[in-house]
Amino acid sequence: MTLKITRRSIPAHVVLRIAAGQTWTELLTWMRRHESPRWVFRGQSQKWPLKPAAGRGVKSYSTARELQLFDEFRRLASPFVDRSAVSTSWDWLFVAQHHGLPTRLLDWTTNPLVAAYFACQPPARRKRDGVLIAVETSSVGVLDTAAMEAGPFALSKPRFVYPTAVAARITSQRGLFSVHPQPEKNWILKKGLERFEIPAAHKELILGYLAGVGVDAAMIMADIDGLASNLCWRYRGGMAIQ
Structure with missing residues (x-):
């Protein structure tokens, strides 16, 4: 007598794990087709437009108001930063973005596994x-030293920029930014852009696969907050602590 195995006879959690494993395999294949540094990556926990925070969630955007916000941040944050490492307008903009101030920057990374980690976060x-x-x-272009001398508010078109090492997390995440002269507008690329979707039901398992190759909160944040976040995730998920 031959035992016939059907989808109905397989427990739901096993079906989910098989499907997530297939997504993981497809993701790795997709990554191999998009090798860095020719490609850079961004992970989003859900589908939303490519629009910097300075242009999102405001009643009416104006460059003057964005500059006012940026100047006030520089004035008040000065006692909290290492002035030897933060000197130019670009440095200050990178620090502001890092600490959550609405800016004209969008976060990207040269490491697709880091982008996958952010894509698997709950919305x-x-x-x-x-x-x-x-x-x-x-397809976009990267700012060179000469172009950067004009400052972040002098650009006419979006460009990528590699930041100075003003924060450990930027370095650990292999971070870079796109700069948007019109942050209130969605960035629409007609060429040179591709996407890979991760089903919501697969996110937690994909995070486990990422942790298995060393991409977790402790690596992403590179500080004590990241360490605590990673241990909390392992604790709540019933995984080994050590």
Whole structure:
């Protein structure tokens, strides 16, 4: 007598693990087709437009008001930063972005596994599919030293910029930014952009696969907050602590 195995006879958690494993395999294949540094990556916990925080959630955007916000941050944050490491307007903009101030920057990384980690985070509301975005750098352009001398508020078109090492997390995440002269507008790329979606139901298992290759909160944040976040995730998930 031959035992016939059907989908109905397999427990739901096993079906989920098989499906997530297939997503993980497809993700790795997708990554191999988008090798850095030709491509850079952004992970989003749900699908939303490519729009910097300075242009989101405000009644009416103006460059003057953005500059006012930035100047006030520089004035008040000065006692809390290492002035030997933060001197130019670019340095201050990187620090402001790092600490959550609305700026004209969007976060990217040269490491697709880091982008996958952020894509697998839970969104603010309801379960949503995560998305990895890959952009070919040549389709946008990277600022050189000469272009940067004009400052972050002198650009006419979006460009990528590699930051100075003003924060450990930027370095650990292999971070870079895109700079948006019109942050109130969605950034729409007609070429050089590709996406990979991660189903909401697969996120937690994908996070486990990422942790298995060393990409977890402790690596992403590179500080005591990241360490605590990683241990909390392991504790709540019933995983080994050590």
